[in-house]
Amino acid sequence: MPNADLLHHNEIQFRKSIVELAPGMWTAVGYAASTQHVIEGASSLTVVDTSESTGAAKNVLDEIRKRTGKPVGRIVYTHSHRDHISGAAIFAEGRVCPVIANAKFKSDLVGQDGNKIAPHKALNRRTAAQFGIGLSPEERISLGCGPGDRPMEGLGGGFLPPTQFMEDDQDIDLDGVRARLIMAPGETEDHMAVWLEEAGVLIPGDNWYHAFPNLYAIRGTPYRDFAAWADSLELLEQLGAAVLAPGHTMPVFGKDKVREVLSTTRRAILHVMRHTAEGMDKGQSMDDIVSELRLPDDIASKPWLGEFYGRASWSARAFASGTLGWYDGNPTTLGTLSSAERARHMADLAGGVEALTAAARSTIDPQWRLELCDHLIALGEPVELLKAETMETIAEDEINATARNTYLWHARRLRGGETNR
Structure with a gap:
């Protein structure tokens, strides 16, 4: 029998639903690994993030069409991870549609430097393992960030390249709806949050979701800047949002609750950084640093810090290698x-x-x-x-x-x- 807490997390956080954030604003949860957000303007819609497949995107669009028939006028990518950018063509419905992204946008769906050398087979293998590709639905009960059973048709097939890049924070008109695009590096350097101040709705991308943050993904990733992630969470907390619509998992409602989830997640990141740095300064081995790592008592039991997706121990190892490299200070490991x-x-x-x-x-x-x-x-x-x-x-x-x-x-x-x- 799978872990009861993981099963409960799946049942609550990935229940397939279209959640109203505010009048004319919705989030689609449980249709894909990531969430999709729709903002209704005067005569058109804005879609923020588009899922990982054309199959998932089509299912979301079908549900949105039950609420409004307005065409999609623009698409916003919060960041460049595949599960957020791969269904855009479905939402565009064959029209030329502006696609807005951070100027630092960089995806493996876009042509890369021909001289780049990387262990692609290893990455593919580890990605398949992390997400349980090939496992049965009973085995792969969850992705940690989304439902295990989801459409795979057109995986990665609906990507549209960005047509408009944001260098700095910028106010933007979404067909009569005022929004501010905020540069907020975290899980990726190219993260961009969408702040709808009049409605009190904040779309943070993957800088927050209902799980311990994936500061290090075991599929293999470049170092994710822990300090920048923590700084972005502080910035987002200060906005005073009443609704938080994350890139994965259910929205969070209420100013106090939004403030709490953002602040405690930031504290968790800082604690991992501080604990790891102190252990390294003492000359401890990484195994010993990890074995002693515990979140502070007042936040350890917060349900949104459950290790359903990220894990504190993996994060500590990533912070150590990301700041000082692979050598742990013990000369034995030089051989x-x-x-x-x-x-x-x-x-x-x-x-x-x-x-x-x-x-x-x-x-x-x-x-x-x-x-x-x-x-x-x-x-x-x-x-x-x-x-x-x-x-x-x-x-x-x-x-x-x-x-x-x-x-x-x-x-x-x-x-x-x-x-x-």
């Missing part, structure tokens, strides 16, 4: 052993490969069993099924959806199952 060499030494200490295998099978610590299995696999021992069984057991208790998906995805691979990658 290296291959996986097979290390495994051979471990087997020798255990009294041989058979003894190491027995230890892996008898330990009650699942994390230790995984580590011992890795040593045995490096030695060519057939313990793949033991590792798969262990990951499946861990996954059932896992509150973090991306960790759950990753455990199950790799377990399926070890069992020889199809993962589409």
